[in-house]
Amino acid sequence: MANGTDRPPARRPGGRSARVRARILAATAELVARDGIAGFRYEEVAESAGVHKTSVYRNWPDREELVVEALLRYAEDLASVADTGDIHRDLVEFLLALAGGLETPFGRTLEQAIYHTDESPAVRQAVARILDQRVAATRRRVDAAVDRGExxxxxxxxxxxxxxxxxxxxxxxxxxxxxRVDAERIVGVVLAGLRATAPHA
Amino acid sequence: MANGTDRPPARRPGGRSARVRARILAATAELVARDGIAGFRYEEVAESAGVHKTSVYRNWPDREELVVEALLRYAEDLASVADTGDIHRDLVEFLLALAGGLETPFGRTLEQAIYHTDESPAVRQAVARILDQRVAATRRRVDAAVDRGExxxxxxxxxxxxxxxxxxxxxxxxxxxxxRVDAERIVGVVLAGLRATAPHA
Incomplete structure (x- = not known):
C-alpha cells in the first residue's frame, strides 16, 4: 500500500497530468513570445506541447488565464536571491540568472508584455506581480547585508x-x-558607488 | 530678386513641403507606436497629419522607408550631450532628455522595434544606427572629461x-x-563607483 507502484500513472501526484500542464505552459510562453498575446493559437500550443488541443481548451478555456499562468510559472525561478554571506557574489549570481532568464522565450514574453500597455488588466497584474516578487527578493537580500554591516x-x-x-x-x-565579466563590473561599480555616497560612509 | 517674396510658397526651402513631411513622419511614429510597424495604415497617417493620402504614397511608396525615416528623424534630437565642463551635470541633463524621449510616441516606437527581432533588416539597421549615435555622443563627452582629468x-x-x-x-x-532626483542619484552613484574602482584612483 505504501509502495503504490500498482496505481495507474495518471493518479501519481506530479505525474502525467502535471507534466502535460508544464509542457502546455512552456509551449504557450514560446508561442506568445513569437506571435504576441493576441496572436498565438491554441492549435499550435497543442501541437508544440505534443497534446490534443482539447487538453488545452479543457484546462484553460480562457486564453488570458493561460497566458497569465505561463508568465507566473516562469517567474517562480527568478524570484530568489541566494544568501552566502557575500553580497557582491550573490548579486552577481542573481544578475547572471536574470540575464539568462531574459534570453529565454519566457523572458521575452514577459518583456514584451511590459511594453504592451494596452494589454488586459489580468496580464498587466501578472507582470506587475512578477516584477514585485523579483524586487522583493533583491530587497530582502540587500536588507540582510545592511543588517550585518556588510x-x-x-x-x-x-x-x-x-x-x-x-x-x-x-x-x-x-x-x-x-x-560574468559584465555582472562583476556592474555589481562592483554600484556597490562601490553606494558605499562612497552613503551618508554614514 | 534677392528678396524673393514673389516666389510661390512651395519653393521656399524648409517651407510647406518640409512641414508636410515633418507632420507625416510625426504621425507615422505615433501610429507605429500604437499599431506596430506591420499594423499602421497610410490612410490614418494621412488623416492624422492632415494631408491627402497621395502625399504619403508619393513621398514614401515603400512603408519600410517611411518607418525608418520616422525613427531617424526622432533620433537626431537625442544624439547629443552638452559640454558645460561639469560631467555630472551634463550626464544628468542627458538622462532627463533620454527619459523624456522614451516617453514620447517616437521613443516607444524605437523601444518596440528593439524588441521585435523579426523586424526587417532596414528597420533593425535604423535602430542600430540610432543607438550607435547615442552611445557615440555619450562616449565623446565622457572621453573629454577623462582628458581634462575630471x-x-x-x-x-x-x-x-x-x-x-x-x-x-x-x-x-x-x-x-x-x-531629476532619479537622474542625480544614478549619475552620482555611477561616477562615485567608477572613481572608487578605477585602477589609477
Missing amino acids: LPPVDSAFLGEMISGPAHLIVNRGMRPFT | LPPVDSAFLGEMISGPAHLIVNRGMRPFT
Missing part, C-alpha cells in the same frame, strides 16, 4: 534598479552576450 | 550602459515618473 544603509529598491537596469539593456539590445 | 580613465561605453540602463528600466516599467 553595506551602509541603502535604498534596496534603488540598488535593484541600478544593477538590473544595465543587465536588461545589454540583453534586450542583443548587441553582445551578457557575461 | 574622471579617471573609464570605459565610456560601460558608463553609458550604467546610467541609461536604470533610466530605461524606470521609464519602460511605467511604475513611477522618472525625475
Whole structure:
C-alpha cells in the first residue's frame, strides 16, 4: 500500500497530468513570445506541447488565464536571491540568472508584455506581480547585508534598479552576450558607488 | 530678386513641403507606436497629419522607408550631450532628455522595434544606427572629461550602459515618473563607483 507502484500513472501526484500542464505552459510562453498575446493559437500550443488541443481548451478555456499562468510559472525561478554571506557574489549570481532568464522565450514574453500597455488588466497584474516578487527578493537580500554591516544603509529598491537596469539593456539590445565579466563590473561599480555616497560612509 | 517674396510658397526651402513631411513622419511614429510597424495604415497617417493620402504614397511608396525615416528623424534630437565642463551635470541633463524621449510616441516606437527581432533588416539597421549615435555622443563627452582629468580613465561605453540602463528600466516599467532626483542619484552613484574602482584612483 505504501509502495503504490500498482496505481495507474495518471493518479501519481506530479505525474502525467502535471507534466502535460508544464509542457502546455512552456509551449504557450514560446508561442506568445513569437506571435504576441493576441496572436498565438491554441492549435499550435497543442501541437508544440505534443497534446490534443482539447487538453488545452479543457484546462484553460480562457486564453488570458493561460497566458497569465505561463508568465507566473516562469517567474517562480527568478524570484530568489541566494544568501552566502557575500553580497557582491550573490548579486552577481542573481544578475547572471536574470540575464539568462531574459534570453529565454519566457523572458521575452514577459518583456514584451511590459511594453504592451494596452494589454488586459489580468496580464498587466501578472507582470506587475512578477516584477514585485523579483524586487522583493533583491530587497530582502540587500536588507540582510545592511543588517550585518556588510553595506551602509541603502535604498534596496534603488540598488535593484541600478544593477538590473544595465543587465536588461545589454540583453534586450542583443548587441553582445551578457557575461560574468559584465555582472562583476556592474555589481562592483554600484556597490562601490553606494558605499562612497552613503551618508554614514 | 534677392528678396524673393514673389516666389510661390512651395519653393521656399524648409517651407510647406518640409512641414508636410515633418507632420507625416510625426504621425507615422505615433501610429507605429500604437499599431506596430506591420499594423499602421497610410490612410490614418494621412488623416492624422492632415494631408491627402497621395502625399504619403508619393513621398514614401515603400512603408519600410517611411518607418525608418520616422525613427531617424526622432533620433537626431537625442544624439547629443552638452559640454558645460561639469560631467555630472551634463550626464544628468542627458538622462532627463533620454527619459523624456522614451516617453514620447517616437521613443516607444524605437523601444518596440528593439524588441521585435523579426523586424526587417532596414528597420533593425535604423535602430542600430540610432543607438550607435547615442552611445557615440555619450562616449565623446565622457572621453573629454577623462582628458581634462575630471574622471579617471573609464570605459565610456560601460558608463553609458550604467546610467541609461536604470533610466530605461524606470521609464519602460511605467511604475513611477522618472525625475531629476532619479537622474542625480544614478549619475552620482555611477561616477562615485567608477572613481572608487578605477585602477589609477
